[in-house]
Amino acid sequence: MNEPNLIAGERLDGLPSQGIQIIQNPDMFAYSLDAVLLAYFANPNKKGRGLSVDLGAGTGAVGLFYAKKVSGQVKLVEIQEDLAQMAARSVRLNQLDDRVSVIHSDMQEVFEQIKPGSVDTVLCNPPYFPVKKTTKQNEDEHYQIARHEVAIDLPKLAQTANKLLKNKGKFFMVHRPERLGDIFAALSARGLEVKHLQFVYGKADREANMVLVEAIKQGRSGGVRILPPIVAYTADNQYTKQVETILYGQPWTMD
Template sequence: MNGELEYIREDETIDDLQLKGLNLIQKKDGFKFGIDAVLLSDFANVKSKHKVMDLCTGTGIVPFLLYGKYGPQSVYGLEIQEEMVDMAKRSAKLNLLGEQIKFFQGDLKNIGKLKQFEKFDVVTVNPPYKLNSAGIINTNDKLAIARHEILCNLEDVIIASRILLKDNGRLFMIHRPERLADIFTLMRKYKIEPKRVKMIHPKIGKAPNIVLVEGQRDGGAYLKWDAPLYVYDDNGKYTKEIDSIYWRI
């Protein structure tokens, strides 16, 4: 533990990801990753030869999960909040993965910056879900920035993905089902063809509250629906599918 202390601040903690010894630095009382990041990393089809970019990366949870699960050639993370990027970079050093996993501070609306990157086989994104239209929101609130479309919206995310992807590269996104029409419309507008959809339900009999979408840059029109995933069983416990995704079985 003494060796770890050089990587963390007083208000931070090191969380064991329960995946190949990987750890993540997070705020003790701040925004922490949840099931969304785990579901997205499981849904993404990443190969060992791939180069991956994770947009809205936060403290870097998705890049670390992707690297631990699939061992891609490299994973980059782009995040606008400087404090989160700093934590992500320190997590990379803590895990001795500074060459394989790299983080960059920047605005995904900055087209010039995006074009400076190489092209990627895969782009993943867990974007802000909530429309920025429900009253006044503190634009300096880190949690609000992560949850509301304050600094970027869905169209900005799709445009950035189009720029970053190789020809026929794949976009993997997690969002809310009520935004599915917007997602499909914007993907097609920027020539990222929706290819696969997976609905996540809290439990059997409940409407889905999460959707996973795969798109292909300049792909042909063909949409596949995966079997739905249920998070909890009738006893309020995680289903076997969720336990499997969390590497418990």
């Protein structure tokens, strides 16, 4: 691994199971467990030998964690220049320059750099919260774009993913369970049929606080399968064995 060459305010965070380190500045935005679980959940066709794209990549966590379990090219698309630069430095730090690249672009304007219909797999950890008059938004621009639908909403995200994907290509996303109605409506209306869901629970006795979604472009309607749940923490606030294995166990493999 190369030297990180951190600048003021930055730190290194890592995922031991994948042998990946990410350069982050917590004053801007830092990835959390949802990014790890999305990368773990994504199970593309042909063991990931085709082109994969991480939309709204931030500092590159999802795409870099995922890149270590696939063999194809991975492109990270990020609208914020400073986050895109950190992602590019993390790519070099992890010596993945031969397969992973960063594109500084609005995902809705990326089609000159990525040909429509050329992508096998799209991943996205999108902003979770719609913008309404009553919505309390983060004052910091980085957090606002990451958490609230100011730069992209679900319908526009679904349209972008559809345009990038080949027929039968896969779309993977992590979101909030309370948005499932919006998710199904947005994806189905744009030719992306949901095929697998997996709910994530903070603790076993609580409601789900995340949902992992897999959809297929031009897939058959119906036949949604619910995978076994992921429970993150024990009653005494330790990682469960399931999540501990994801974070610290053997490198992930494709089914």
